[in-house]
Amino acid sequence: MDAPSSPADPSGPAATTRRRLLAVGATAAAGLAGCVGFAGPDVTESSSRTFDAPEGVVSIENRNGDVEVGPHDDGDSEGVVVEIRKRGRSQAAIDAVAVEGATEEGDLVVRTMYDDRLRNASVDLSVRVPEGTAVGSVETRNGDAVVRSVSGDVRATTSNGDARAVDVDGYVTVRSSNGDAEARGTTGLAGARSANGDVRVEVYDLRGATDATSANGDVEAGVAPGLDATVLATAGNGDLDVEVELDDASVSTRQARGRLGDGGPLLTLTSANGDVRLYGLAD
Structure with missing residues (x-):
């Protein structure tokens, strides 16, 4: 596939806009978290x-x-x-x-x-x-929602804090409004989202179209060997780094689309104001 072109000037208007948005998001998160x-x-x-x-x-x-x-x-x-x-x-x-x-x-x-x-x-x-005993929804408004070493299709969600699912025997969803969203060592990914925070996921399987997105933060997705999926990765104001081979690839500075393995469900990776990285997990 074609290599992505050089990243935009880190001191340019896009970077300034990103820094401003991140600062506003962090201020809002700090104010809300102060309620606790x-x-x-x-x-x-x-x-x-x-x-x-x-x-x-x-x-x-x-x-x-x-x-x-x-x-x-x-x-x-x-x-x-x-x-x-x-x-x-x-x-x-x-x-x-x-x-x-x-x-x-x-x-x-x-x-x-x-x-x-x-x-x-x-x-x-x-x-x-x-x-x-399976775990389902784990929710809090102000605090971290963390699930480890259990079974079930877990949904870990929080408004102000981090959402994490680690070593879960199931398809997981992690969501935070003001904090990071992380999924590692799970059977599969059902979704990951943050408004003001980073999204870090390991993708071993997909049941259907799945998003991993952040409005103001980086998105990193590691894909397992043998995963069959179609990938669409977009960095609005940030760098795009694709470290795996995509078949039928279309790659530009800000967006990459292509097929992993035999293709399959659409895996969408998006950051409006942050970097996007797609990499391979070890065997």
Whole structure:
């Protein structure tokens, strides 16, 4: 295939525009993330709850705080164990937050429930699931959503924080409004997106057309040997780096399109204000 031409002048108008947009995004993210912080001394409280493992999947819904999901350390424990760490300005603030679990059509949903009169509290959740129990949706508004070493078609999403899925036996989706989105060591990719952050994915399989996109950040995608896909990679204001051989390739400074293997589902890699890199994963 033809080699991409030289990148644009890093001091030119496009780079200036990118820096301005990234600065605005970072400022907005910092302002929103500040909603979770508290001035003055904190009151903290730790506890745990155990729920029966469901026949279906386990999903987590949080509002303010991190969510981390993984397997039991010993591999033999039964039940879904939720370690809870509350933090707030007062005892009344953290007492106004409860962590509840409900079984809905065979699925277990663990939620943080707030008394809306007192919202100035955060809750970090560390969730351990038994072997063979699948994980579904893992959500928080202000915090990181991290899923490791479990099974299931995981959807890790957050508004202000990082979304990560690592070593998951399933097809994963990772999304953040203000933070990075990362998927590594999974069965396949179902989607990855960030408005203000980097997107880093490893692509071992696709079920259908799949996007990995960032508005203000870099996009990196490693593709497995033997992956059959059609690739469309576009860098709006950034560098495009294609390190794999594409058949029937069409390559320019900002866009590359071509076929991996026998072709297949469309894998779209896009950054409006950032670099795009497509590279090969080791055997």
